[in-house]
Amino acid sequence: MLAQRLYTDTKEITVEEVPIPEPGPGEVLLKVAYCGICHSDLSLIDGNFPPQLPVVTQGHECSGEIVELGPGVTAWEVGDKVIPVSGKPCGVCRECRRGNFANCQDMRLMAFAYDGAWAQYVVVPAAGMTRIPDGVPMEQAAILADAVATPFGAVKRTGKVSIGNAVAVWGLGGIGTHIVQIAKLAGAVPVIGLDVNEDVLKRAKELGADYVFHSNEPDLMKKLREATGGRMIDVAFDAVGIQATFRQAIESLDFHGRAVLVGLSGQDIDGGPILNFGLQGKEAIGHLGYKAVDIYLLAELIKAGRLDLSKSVSKIIPLKDIKRGIEIVETKEGNPIRVVVDPWAETEADIEANRAKHDDF
Numbered sequence: 001m002l003a004q005r006l007y008t009d010t011k012e013i014t015v016e017e018v019p020i021p022e023p024g025p026g027e028v029l030l031k032v033a034y035c036g037i038c039h040s041d042l043s044l045i046d047g048n049f050p051p052q053l054p055v056v057t058q059g060h061e062c063s064g065e066i067v068e069l070g071p072g073v074t075a076w077e078v079g080d081k082v083i084p085v086s087g088k089p090c091g092v093c094r095e096c097r098r099g100n101f102a103n104c105q106d107m108r109l110m111a112f113a114y115d116g117a118w119a120q121y122v123v124v125p126a127a128g129m130t131r132i133p134d135g136v137p138m139e140q141a142a143i144l145a146d147a148v149a150t151p152f153g154a155v156k157r158t159g160k161v162s163i164g165n166a167v168a169v170w171g172l173g174g175i176g177t178h179i180v181q182i183a184k185l186a187g188a189v190p191v192i193g194l195d196v197n198e199d200v201l202k203r204a205k206e207l208g209a210d211y212v213f214h215s216n217e218p219d220l221m222k223k224l225r226e227a228t229g230g231r232m233i234d235v236a237f238d239a240v241g242i243q244a245t246f247r248q249a250i251e252s253l254d255f256h257g258r259a260v261l262v263g264l265s266g267q268d269i270d271g272g273p274i275l276n277f278g279l280q281g282k283e284a285i286g287h288l289g290y291k292a293v294d295i296y297l298l299a300e301l302i303k304a305g306r307l308d309l310s311k312s313v314s315k316i317i318p319l320k321d322i323k324r325g326i327e328i329v330e331t332k333e334g335n336p337i338r339v340v341v342d343p344w345a346e347t348e349a350d351i352e353a354n355r356a357k358h359d360d361f
C-alpha cells in the first residue's frame with residue numbers, strides 16, 4: 001500500500017510502498033477514506049514535538065471502512081464506516097491500573113507512537129470507534145476527531161457555555177472557527193470573533209459570528225463592551241495561545257467570567273493585574289482534547305442538520321502530494337480551515353469521483 005513516511009532524524013518525508021499492516025488482538029484494519037492535516041502533525045516535522053519512532057506514518061484525524069477484524073473483535077463488522085480514536089492508553093500508569101483508561105497519563109498517540117492514516121490502510125484499536133451515520137460526508141467525518149471535537153470539548157465541558165452567555169474567540173483558524181459555530185449552537189449570544197486577518201474575520205462572520213473585530217483594534221475593550229450591551233464576556237476562548245491574546249481574553253471578562261486556553265505555545269502566562277483577577281473573581285482554565293463520545297454527538301448534530309461543516313474541508317489533496325498539503329497548512333495559503341488527504345486519488349478527477357462514491361452510501 002501507499003503510505004507517507006517521516007524519517008524523524010533527517011525530517012525527510014516520502015510517499016512509499018509499504019506492507020499492509022495486520023490487525024492484532026482488539027484491533028481492526030481500516031481502508032482510509034480521508035485523513036486531515038493538523039498543526040500537531042507539523043510539530044513533529046518541525047521538531048517542536050519529540051519523536052518517538054525513527055520512522056512513522058503521520059495523520060491522526062481519519063475516517064474509513066473496516067476491512068479486517070483482529071482476533072477477539074466482536075462488536076464490529078467488516079464494511080462498517082467509522083472514525084477511530086487517535087490514542088491508545090498505556091495500560092501501566094496509575095489511571096490505567098484503575099481501569100480509568102480515558103485519563104491515561106501516558107497516552108500513546110496515533111501518528112506519534114504508532115503509524116497513522118496518511119496511508120491507504122491503518123490499524124486502529126476497536127475500542128472507542130464511532131460509527132459514521134448515513135448522511136455525514138466521509139471527509140467531514142475525518143476532521144471530527146480533533147479539529148471539531150476539541151472545540152466541542154472546550155465549549156461544552158471546560159467553558160461550560162450555556163444559553164445567553166457572551167462568548168469571544170481569539171484566533172479563527174481550524175479550531176477557533178469551530179468554537180464560534182459550536183458556541184452559537186450552545187446558545188451563546190453574542191458570539192464575537194477576533195483575529196488579525198481580514199479574510200478570516202469575514203469568514204467567521206459568514207459562519208455565524210455576530211461581531212468580528214481585529215484584535216489589534218486600539219479600542220477593543222470598548223468595542224466588546226458595546227457589542228455585549230455593557231456586560232462584557234462570560235466565556236473567552238484563546239485558540240492562539242500566546243501572551244497577547246490570553247491577556248486580552250482575561251481583560252475582556254465580566255465579573256466571574258472564564259477564560260479557556262485552547263491554543264498552545266511555550267510562552268509564560270500573562271493574565272494582567274492580579275488585583276483585577278482577584279477582585280472580579282475571574283477564572284483561567286486550560287483545555288486539551290476531547291472524549292470519544294464527543295465525536296458521536298458531533299456526528300449526530302451533523303446528521304440532524306444542526307451543525308454545518310460544509311465549509312470546513314477547504315481542500316482535498318492526493319496522498320502523493322502530501323508535501324504540498326503540509327505546505328498549505330504551514331503557510332496558511334488561502335486560510336484553510338482543514339486540508340484533508342485522499343490516499344486513493346492521483347488526480348483532481350479521482351478526488352471528485354471518490355467523493356461521489358462515498359456519498360452514495
Ligand SMILES: [Zn+2]
Nearest residue numbers: 038040146147
Ligand atoms: Zn489533530
Ligand SMILES: [Zn+2]
Nearest residue numbers: 090093096104
Ligand atoms: Zn496509562
